[in-house]
Amino acid sequence: MQLRTAKHVGAAIRDWRKKRGLDQAELADKVGVSRRWIVQVEKGKPRAAQNLVLKTFDALGVSLKIADATVRGGDNADGFDIDIIVESAKGQTNNRMKK
Template sequence: MLSNGVIMNIRTALELGAAIRERRRQLNLDQDRLAKIVGVSRKWIIDVEKGKTRAEIGLILRTLDALGISVSLDTTETGVSGANTPDAIETPDIDSVLDRTRDRR
């Protein structure tokens, strides 16, 4: 249950939407009332709660603030998949690249 002091690990838009929906319900707010507080349409709230991925980050943060949800970020050693992290990206050796290019001539 999402309430004061609870830490949730949210990794997807669907999980974020579910957390927003749960907190909205805990506060006894309907989608229309939350939309008015945030300054968005009810449709936007519906889409966010469904996990649609095209929501503007500023509006998401405003929604979380309206619900009393704070955001904390944490890092992992390897990132989500271990790919595309500085340690996982192999830097090419320029001498090897030049040697291969010369060998082709």
């Protein structure tokens, strides 16, 4: 699934939520937001806070893979692993704090 717009993200969240048997209120509770926020995101709210969108993916058990769309088929073996990027950033932050 390619997520290119806020509407795509919202539709994906709605689809994943329904597949997991959650209603909007249950998902909102898991994420720590209001049901209204979930409704707005599912409708494609263009200015939704990135951290809350990522928290929503996490609450749904969804992982993201970033791929280079210029590579044939939109996928490549050199895609980014967000876990490695986050761990690397944490390590850099910890090293700066130690100095």
